[in-house]
Structure formats: C-alpha cells, structure tokens
Amino acid sequence: MTKSDRPPTLEEVAQRAGLSTGTVSRVINNAQHVSKKARQAVERAIDELGYIPNTSARSLATQRRGAVVLAISSDDPALFANLFFAEVITGVNAVIEETDLELLLVLAASERGRERLTRILQSRGADGVMLLALRENDPLSTMAEDAGVPVVHGGRPLDRTPQWYVDADNRGGARQAVEYLIAQGRRNIGTVTGPLDMHVGVSRYLGFREAMALASLSDTRVANGDFSEGSGAKGMAQLLDEHPDLDAVFVASDAMAAGALTVLRDRGHEVPGEIAVVGFNDIVTAQHTQPALTTVRQPIEALGQEMTRVLVRLIDGERPTPLILPTELVIRDSA
Incomplete structure (x- = not known):
C-alpha cells in the first residue's frame, strides 16, 4: 500500500x-x-x-459506459451476407474481446437507425464511435462528432478528411491492378466502378484512370456499380454492348467481379483469353469463382482490428495517428 x-x-x-x-x-x-x-x-x-x-x-x-458503437451507413438487410462487412466486424470483435468494452452495432442509413444512434450518443451510452461505409455528406459523421466522444472512421468520407481514420490504399491498389493488365498486353481496358459518392469508389476509379493515363490509353470504357454482384453483372453487360473491342476489365470489388464473370460466361467470352478480369478485396469467394479471380487484396479483418485499436487508444486518452493499410495484387486465373 x-x-x-x-x-x-x-x-x-x-x-x-x-x-x-x-x-x-x-x-x-x-x-x-x-x-x-x-x-x-x-x-x-x-x-x-x-x-x-x-x-x-x-x-x-x-464516466465510462464500457461500450462502443460500430455505426454502418447501410440499412440493407443483406448486409451480413456481404463478406466485406462480415470480415470487418470479425476484426472489430477480436479487439473488443481483449478489453472490458461491449460492442453496439447500429445500421444507421435510415431515419430510424440515425434516431437510435442519436439516443445512444445523447444519453452518453457509449465511450466512442466507429463509422463505416459513409457516403458523401453523410450526417453520421457530424452526429458522432457533435456528441463529444472519440470518433474513428473506417475508410475516409469523400467530402472531408477526419482526424482519425483507418483506410486501405485503394487508389494505389487499383493502379497496380490496371498496370498489371497493361503489362499483360491489354489495351482496351474498361472498369466497373464502385459508388462514386464514396471515397473508396472514387479512389479506385482514380487509380484506374492514373494507370491508363500513364500508358497513354483511353479511360472512357466505364460503367458504374454499387459494389453488389448484380451491379457488376449489369456493368459488365453495358461494357460489352458499348465497347465490343474490350479485352480486359478492372472491377472495383470482388462481388461485382463475380457478377461480371457470370455475364462473360453466359455470353460465351473466354476468360482470360478474350477478356481478362481483375477484382478488388480478395474476399473468400474470389478463390472459388470460375475462373479463380485475380484481385487486389486489402487487409479487411485488419481494417476492423486497427480502427478498434485506434478507438480504444483514444478512449484511454492517447493520441494515435491515422493509418493507411497496404494492398497487394493476388494473381490467379482470371487475368
């Protein structure tokens, strides 16, 4: 004593x-x-x-409440079937289990979801907040920061750079993917983008454009998607209809790439012989598509782990720095 x-x-x-x-x-x-x-x-x-x-x-x-919030800007009931979000949540939970904190999950894209988050924050029912999948001018960011608790972003908002965030090198990873296609002799390369009201979607699109510009190739073969498999199929069909000379496509997520591969198979195009395909994320299903998907691996589970570690350090009174996690091109059979 x-x-x-x-x-x-x-x-x-x-x-x-x-x-x-x-x-x-x-x-x-x-x-x-x-x-x-x-x-x-x-x-x-x-x-x-x-x-x-x-x-x-x-x-x-x-005055600690012993809880943190993971607020996802989505109200899609299929969210938990999305392997990206499943891996992020796994990473978040792995770090939470090392602490005395509880995890509250809020789907906050709808008015009802935002009201629930507001109640939690106004009642000081959480010691900090993690925000994921924000779109441009998303009210969640302001709501969380106005509550006066530590806030960590998983990925950056499109309209501002927050003080604390954990992100992946989306732009560099996309550029590397397209540079690989160019090195393979592909010249008529298209892309199916992610949502262009999200930083991640814009970053991967800019990576595509940078690689094409450096090679003095046209970057006009573009279809827009929303990271869903259905939008990947729709985007692939659009590219085939509008650009019959297409010989490769960079698809901004593996889920969309799976949809693109289905359309290519249904239309009788050989992959990668006629058209090479590269995705992004390296979720588990990328290994099991037909053919197996060449893709850019981002450390999804580590994204969840690191954003949680940053939040815990903030709650403990420390001042961590933002993190950009590296990506890696994984070469399989589709390109």
Whole structure:
C-alpha cells in the first residue's frame, strides 16, 4: 500500500511503471496487444503499491459506459451476407474481446437507425464511435462528432478528411491492378466502378484512370456499380454492348467481379483469353469463382482490428495517428 490511508490510484500505478494510464488499463483488462515488457512493468508496480483493480469503480469515476458503437451507413438487410462487412466486424470483435468494452452495432442509413444512434450518443451510452461505409455528406459523421466522444472512421468520407481514420490504399491498389493488365498486353481496358459518392469508389476509379493515363490509353470504357454482384453483372453487360473491342476489365470489388464473370460466361467470352478480369478485396469467394479471380487484396479483418485499436487508444486518452493499410495484387486465373 502507499503511505497514505487511501488505496493507490491507477495514475500512481502508471507513474510507478513509467507508462501511460491507457497502457496500464489495457494490461489490467488482459488485453493481448500489450508488450511483454509493459505487462511486466505494470505487474511490478501493482505488487509494490498493493493496487487492487476495480473495474466498476474505475468506470464510475471516469464516466465510462464500457461500450462502443460500430455505426454502418447501410440499412440493407443483406448486409451480413456481404463478406466485406462480415470480415470487418470479425476484426472489430477480436479487439473488443481483449478489453472490458461491449460492442453496439447500429445500421444507421435510415431515419430510424440515425434516431437510435442519436439516443445512444445523447444519453452518453457509449465511450466512442466507429463509422463505416459513409457516403458523401453523410450526417453520421457530424452526429458522432457533435456528441463529444472519440470518433474513428473506417475508410475516409469523400467530402472531408477526419482526424482519425483507418483506410486501405485503394487508389494505389487499383493502379497496380490496371498496370498489371497493361503489362499483360491489354489495351482496351474498361472498369466497373464502385459508388462514386464514396471515397473508396472514387479512389479506385482514380487509380484506374492514373494507370491508363500513364500508358497513354483511353479511360472512357466505364460503367458504374454499387459494389453488389448484380451491379457488376449489369456493368459488365453495358461494357460489352458499348465497347465490343474490350479485352480486359478492372472491377472495383470482388462481388461485382463475380457478377461480371457470370455475364462473360453466359455470353460465351473466354476468360482470360478474350477478356481478362481483375477484382478488388480478395474476399473468400474470389478463390472459388470460375475462373479463380485475380484481385487486389486489402487487409479487411485488419481494417476492423486497427480502427478498434485506434478507438480504444483514444478512449484511454492517447493520441494515435491515422493509418493507411497496404494492398497487394493476388494473381490467379482470371487475368
């Protein structure tokens, strides 16, 4: 015990260990992403001071509610069938399980969903918010930041750059995919874009245009999609009808690429002999399309993990930096 009659505080443990209170808190909560050296320093300080962790008392003293929100700007009932969102949520949950926090999931594209998020925030029912799949001028961003709690974006909004976010190198990954097609001798390359009111959709489209411009090739073979398989099929049909000279296509998501492959097969086009196809994301189904899909791998589960880690650090009073995660071209049979 300390020399005074009162029990030692978390801050005193942190001072004795030479660490931040956030790191000490994560050690006490048995978080797995704390270094062995830090864990040993905290354990020594606890033993020397006689500190007894009390989660309930800490929560009351700091006004923490012990919960965070993952708000997704979607009200699509098929959301959980989308493997991208499933992998992100898996990553979020993996880090949440290392803490004493609970995870609240809110689908907040509809008026009812936004009202639910507003109630949670206004009642101070959460210690922080993660935002995912925001569109241009999405009200969720302002709602969350006005609540005065830490906010981390998964991907960046199109209309502004937030203070804290975790994103993938969408532009660079798309450029690499198209450069690969060009290196394979393809010249009449088209694209099926993602939603152009989302940063991710615009970034992948710009990557396509950059690669085509650097090779002095036309970038006018364009169809717009929304990341769904159906929109990929529709976009592929449009490109075939409007550009019979097409010899390759960069499709801005694997789900859309699966739809594109179906249309190409139904119309009798050989892939990759006549038309090569490259997707983006490397979800599990990319390995099982016919033919197996060449695609740009982004670390989807890591995206969920890292945005959660950033939020936990913010809640603990630290000042993390934004992250851009690398992408990687995975070559299979479709290109």
